Amino acid sequence: MVAPLLELQDISLSFKGVKAISDISFAVKQGEICALIGPNGAGKSSLLNIINGVYQPDIGYIHFNGASHRKMRANLAATQGIARTFQNIALFKSMTVLDNVLTGRNLQVKSGWLEQALRIGRAITDESVQRRKAEEVIDFLRINQWRNSIVSTLPYGLQKRVELARALASEPKLLLLDEPMAGMNSEEKAEMSGFILDTQREFGTTVVLIEHDIGVVMELSDHVVVLDYGKKVGDGTPDEVRRNPDVIAAYLGVKH
Numbered sequence: 001m002v003a004p005l006l007e008l009q010d011i012s013l014s015f016k017g018v019k020a021i022s023d024i025s026f027a028v029k030q031g032e033i034c035a036l037i038g039p040n041g042a043g044k045s046s047l048l049n050i051i052n053g054v055y056q057p058d059i060g061y062i063h064f065n066g067a068s069h070r071k072m073r074a075n076l077a078a079t080q081g082i083a084r085t086f087q088n089i090a091l092f093k094s095m096t097v098l099d100n101v102l103t104g105r106n107l108q109v110k111s112g113w114l115e116q117a118l119r120i121g122r123a124i125t126d127e128s129v130q131r132r133k134a135e136e137v138i139d140f141l142r143i144n145q146w147r148n149s150i151v152s153t154l155p156y157g158l159q160k161r162v163e164l165a166r167a168l169a170s171e172p173k174l175l176l177l178d179e180p181m182a183g184m185n186s187e188e189k190a191e192m193s194g195f196i197l198d199t200q201r202e203f204g205t206t207v208v209l210i211e212h213d214i215g216v217v218m219e220l221s222d223h224v225v226v227l228d229y230g231k232k233v234g235d236g237t238p239d240e241v242r243r244n245p246d247v248i249a250a251y252l253g254v255k256h
């Protein structure tokens, strides 16, 4: 039995008295790919924001990697190994691919600002270690040929891959992906799915992702959690969820 890496317990969240998430509990096992699905406004992004400490739930607990948190904080989530990509790509668009990926290594930097400014002490080894790690991720996601390109000049699908690279550069235990395949054609979606699976296999990374394309979700995920109006209406393997009448009623019949 694989222990959960992440467990949400009785999580509720409201915005100005309006409930966005109601009493949600589920567990994500170490090393699995878990998809959060549900209609627009179901609470999926809010839940990711709770996991990585951008939003604090009104009630409930977040258990992560053996520690329990009444509220997660964004900096704590990052130092504990939770990385995130966004629905609207959040890269430094005027910087190169390599420099963007290097920002994913910031938390691993050991030297202080003075050492870095003067390029002395730990700063010298630090820089080469961070650069090597960034280059490894760039190789892994096969974006080598664009490593010196300015991000804004790249097509959308590639920018999505660079954002994944930056998240992976932090060597996360848990990777949160908010619609990693949004706006992609089927070929690009298959490629991105392949990279997510490779990440799971190669590094054992646990993944929680939001995706609207049910075909992709069913192929890619080990576990699917279904939300509707802030409530959990399904939780199981892709096959279990596919057969769940509540899920069919809430989601699978709804066209996005």
Ligand SMILES: Nc1ncnc2c1ncn2[C@@H]1O[C@H](COP(=O)(O)OP(=O)(O)OP(=O)(O)O)[C@@H](O)[C@H]1O
Pocket (backbone or CB within 6 Å): 015, 020, 038, 039, 040, 041, 042, 043, 044, 045, 046, 047
């Ligand atoms: N910062 C906020 N302030 C006020 N209301 C918010 C905020 N963030 C989310 N909401 C509301 O909470 C509910 C859930 O939104 P959320 O973005 O989490 O849904 P979602 O399932 O991710 O939707 P989508 O698939 O469209 O991205 C919605 O009613 C939304 O309007």
